[in-house]
Amino acid sequence: MPVAIFDMDGVLYRGNVVMPHARETLARLRAARWQVFFATNNSTASRAEYVSRLTTLGLGGDEEHVVTSAYATAHYLERLDPKPNDVFVVGANGLRDEISAVGIGVRRAEDQPGAHPPPEAAADGRSPAAMREYLTHLDLPPLPDAVVVGLDLHLTYARLAEAQRALLGGARFVASNKDRAYPVEGRLLPGAGSIVKALEVASGRAALCIGKPEPFLFQEVIRRAGGGGPVIVVGDAPEYDIVAAHKVGAVGVLITTGLTDRAAAGAATGDAVPDHVIGSLDQLFALPQLVDVR
Numbered sequence: 001m002p003v004a005i006f007d008m009d010g011v012l013y014r015g016n017v018v019m020p021h022a023r024e025t026l027a028r029l030r031a032a033r034w035q036v037f038f039a040t041n042n043s044t045a046s047r048a049e050y051v052s053r054l055t056t057l058g059l060g061g062d063e064e065h066v067v068t069s070a071y072a073t074a075h076y077l078e079r080l081d082p083k084p085n086d087v088f089v090v091g092a093n094g095l096r097d098e099i100s101a102v103g104i105g106v107r108r109a110e111d112q113p114g115a116h117p118p119p120e121a122a123a124d125g126r127s128p129a130a131m132r133e134y135l136t137h138l139d140l141p142p143l144p145d146a147v148v149v150g151l152d153l154h155l156t157y158a159r160l161a162e163a164q165r166a167l168l169g170g171a172r173f174v175a176s177n178k179d180r181a182y183p184v185e186g187r188l189l190p191g192a193g194s195i196v197k198a199l200e201v202a203s204g205r206a207a208l209c210i211g212k213p214e215p216f217l218f219q220e221v222i223r224r225a226g227g228g229g230p231v232i233v234v235g236d237a238p239e240y241d242i243v244a245a246h247k248v249g250a251v252g253v254l255i256t257t258g259l260t261d262r263a264a265a266g267a268a269t270g271d272a273v274p275d276h277v278i279g280s281l282d283q284l285f286a287l288p289q290l291v292d293v294r
């Protein structure tokens with residue numbers, strides 16, 4: 001059966017706003033017996049949370065058809081030999097939950113050193129010295145064996161400091177993704193890549209990336225789909241979605257409703273050059289690969 005893989009943020013929705021034609025497009029593909037999968041670099045939510053969001057937005061889907069960078073990261077860790085058993089996460093609970101779900105120990109956010117600064121240290125603009133004093137007098141736990149980094153909307157300097165300590169001590173360094181930005185309602189926010197880069201600089205090391213543009217998410221989809229049919233990928237970022245599509249031999253369709261406008265689409269080079277560019281989801285059905293889908 002043919003397979004369509006949709007990126008989510010910037011393609012099917014922005015924040016809680018569903019994109020025009022999203023529901024009809026997915027329904028039409030499913031009616032024509034295409035397998036519809038969802039693949040996101042966003043690591044803040046578990047697959048179960050994505051299914052509930054997709055359901056709320058009227059887009060359908062179940063856990064079997066959702067692949068996230070958090071889920072793929074957990075399965076990457078699980079396959080390592082030796083398997084890590086004490087992971088420090090710079091990221092959200094969705095990422096922690098996916099890693100715990102494969103039986104790997106994960107430190108809780110509230111237990112991390114530096115999570116509870118006294119008011120005089122915590123107050124911005126008062127005394128950087130108080131925060132430094134606090135951080136240098138913490139009771140530090142043994143080093144974790146891996147640091148996993150994803151989008152962290154509650155990032156603190158103390159959390160960066162603990163991750164830096166672990167990385168300088170030799171912990172494995174894994175990034176769920178390196179996205180530059182997070183497109184939400186009406187604006188862009190910094191993506192996980194901005195946090196990964198901070199830790200790469202702080203540690204002098206490079207993180208192994210699991211999310212797009214690496215092929216792991218799409219490989220997992222193709223494995224589940226059983227192979228055979230054509231695979232098309234619809235994404236809003238040439239340097240992530242389209243590069244990853246080409247790594248697995250899929251047709252890369254860029255949509256200009258998210259991170260990339262039409263002018264920026266034309267600037268893509270090499271593997272990031274999309275096979276097709278569309279301005280809205282209904283234009284998908286004009287592409288040669290989909291022209292028979294009624």
Ligand SMILES: [Mg+2]
Pocket residue numbers: 007008009010011235236237258259
């Ligand atoms: Mg996107």
